Amino acid sequence: MDKEKRSPEALFEEEFLPHIDSLNTFAFHLTYNEVDAQDLVQETYLKAFRFIEKYEEGTNAKAWLFKILKNAYINQYRKKNKRPTQVDYEEVVGFQDGDESSSMSSYFDLREEIFDEMMGDEVSSAVNSLPIDFRTVILLCDIEGFTYEEIAKIIDIPIGTVRSRLFRARNMLKDKLKNYAMSMGYKDHRSDEDLME
Amino acid sequence: MEDFNFTELKRRISLYFENDSQTNEKENIFNEIQSHPNGPEVFNRERTIREKIKERVHRPSVSAGMIDQIKKIAHK
Numbered sequence: 001m002d003k004e005k006r007s008p009e010a011l012f013e014e015e016f017l018p019h020i021d022s023l024n025t026f027a028f029h030l031t032y033n034e035v036d037a038q039d040l041v042q043e044t045y046l047k048a049f050r051f052i053e054k055y056e057e058g059t060n061a062k063a064w065l066f067k068i069l070k071n072a073y074i075n076q077y078r079k080k081n082k083r084p085t086q087v088d089y090e091e092v093v094g095f096q097d098g099d100e101s102s103s104m105s106s107y108f109d110l111r112e113e114i115f116d117e118m119m120g121d122e123v124s125s126a127v128n129s130l131p132i133d134f135r136t137v138i139l140l141c142d143i144e145g146f147t148y149e150e151i152a153k154i155i156d157i158p159i160g161t162v163r164s165r166l167f168r169a170r171n172m173l174k175d176k177l178k179n180y181a182m183s184m185g186y187k188d189h190r191s192d193e194d195l196m197e
Numbered sequence: 198m199e200d201f202n203f204t205e206l207k208r209r210i211s212l213y214f215e216n217d218s219q220t221n222e223k224e225n226i227f228n229e230i231q232s233h234p235n236g237p238e239v240f241n242r243e244r245t246i247r248e249k250i251k252e253r254v255h256r257p258s259v260s261a262g263m264i265d266q267i268k269k270i271a272h273k
Contacts, residue, residue, distance in 0.1 A: 008271065009271040009272060012270070012271040013268065013271065017264070017267065017268070020259050020263075020264065020267065021256065021259055024256075024257060024259050025254070025255075025256045025257065028255070028256075028257050029254075029255075034257045037257065038263055041259075041263075041267075042263075042266065042267060042270075045267045045270050046270055049270050049271055121255070122253075123249070123250055123253035123254055123255075124253070124254050124255040127250070127254055138250075141216065142247055142250055142251060143250075143251055143254055145216050146216065147215070147216045147217035148215060148216070148217055149217060167211070173250070174246065177246075
């Protein structure tokens, strides 16, 4: 027997509303402040309800909402004639080809205790300091757990680009956390022997 | 089992953590990683970094007022 079709109101509350926390976190890390983030989330839900007939019940509501939010964010930038930090993708490819971290010695010993010393702000600051395109993939993949395929659909880029962007983003993030750890006086505790490939 | 270099080790660790890796693929990749001399250490470090970033990133709370406002969107 076919499942009875829910009303748009019920669909909105049951499938869309549970993602409000995730959307708010994503919006916060795009806009850097809580008020703008809330406005962006509200705009996302307004658009989602306006176009609710385009959403297929029981499919990936979270990814659909994230795509709306991402587009709303880009449109806001267009209106304000501001552009988020752009990325030179040739540079990304070049970086990957010449990946300097091809041995253990390039890996700083980012141990659990270093994170335990952090107040929390350092991790958010490190994420927020990434250029927008890199920040977006880190948030979607590592914070929200989207697959590469879902991320590709949300931000309209090929899966290969998602992979290369994540690779670069993670290296940048580790560098920022490493610099923070070093500024706190942490040293790499591994022996020279361990650092040999 | 085939030998592989450090760059390949990092690639496999990255593949292991992909959210869409299948369970049986993960098990094979995990075994390959463990067979590399630096595998367990780099794997554990990567896992710690990812877990800690996820755990420590700021998640602003959503107020009850905001939820109510959004619920009203569907009932206007």
